[in-house]
Amino acid sequence: MKNFYIIALAILTTINFLQAETITIGIPTVLSGDFAIVGEGAERTIQIYKEHELRHDLKFVFEDSKLSSSDGYKAFQKLINFDQVDLILGACTSNAMMAAKGLVNSSKTPMVSISTAGYNIDQAGEYFYRIGNSDILNGINQADYFIKSKILKVALLSEETEYTQDITTSFRKHFLANGGEIVFDQNFAPGTNDFKSLITALRSKSAQAIFLPTQTGTALGLFLKQLNNQTMISDYQIHTTFVAAPNPDAHKIAGDLIKGVYYMAPDYQKENPRLVKLFKLYQDKYKSLPGLEFHAAGIIDMLDLIQIFLDKNPEFNAQAFNKFLIEEVNDYQGVLGKINFDSEGNTNIGFKLEQIR
DSSP, X not given: OHHHHHHHHHHHHHHHHHSOOOEEEEEEEOOSSTTTHHHHHHHHHHHXXXXXXXXXXXXXXXXXXXXXXXXHHHHHHIIIIISOOSEEEEBSOHHHXXXXXXXXXXXXXXXXXXXXXXXXXXXXXXXXXXXXOBHHHHHHHHHHHHHHTTOOEXXXXXXXXXXXXXXXXXXXXXXXXXXXXXXXXXXXXXXXOOOHHHHHHHTTSOOSEEEEOOSSSHHHHHHHHHHHHHSOGGGSEEEEEGGGTTOHHHHHHHGGGGTTOEEEEEOOOTTOHHHHHHHHHHHHHHSSOOSSHHHHHHHHHHHHHHHHHHHHOSSOOHHHHHHIIIIIOOSEEOSSSEEOOOTTSBOOOOEEEEEOO
């Protein structure tokens, strides 16, 4: 009997030794200020996942990346150097991710963007990945809509951020190559609150539509209000980026003027039974749905893939994780849709036209 207990104790000790260590996941996201619904949705989605789907020992550390490059860098720096996270899920701006490019690659900390991202993030280095929709496709899909709708004269006003400039670059190239004409083309700085002179200038250009890519949607709200003071908004078909649709600040500023504005919405499987189930749990707990539902879907898919990796690899290893995403994730059926990572670590889920209602 004594030998039996010794053997049993040895087995239990071995099992405990072989159990996976705690994996720490850093979440840089917008937790304060304009567009804090991004961070709120990320926190709540992960909480629902922890309560109902988690089977591995994952620890989550959130850090407020806000909107600027400097704040974003500070968030990544804390997560990597102080919290010593094993990997990062970026629910943050492209500015924040690009600011931390050198830090991520030098520390060999895998960073997966569940936000949209474009050229810069897609080519940021070996340790950058993107499961969020492509900003490049956003611009191309936007141009395709105008061309197919015979809207060939467009006024373009774009906010000067990594996110919006990626969309603008791909939009401009594709639109002009397919017969479109940009009759007014102007950038504006983040935080701009006076669009009156820009509106005066574009009104003389005979544009059929206005395309205003914005990082948070607040700029759209201000623009619409000031456009309405100078002319009939109905003279133009107005398009923006999807971030404006859920932003309460944009709605508060513009009021009913924001209704009917078009945008390219991330295309994902909204009717996926598992996603519907998890969103029901989310709504039951928080009395609302995530502000950016595709962010939530991306978080769910990425946490699923991390757990699948840990099923096979009890200890987390950055190089093994890289190989897993690039070589083993083939036509993975996630709640976003069919997922494949290309050789640079990016997926290619597109967009579809919707209106703010």
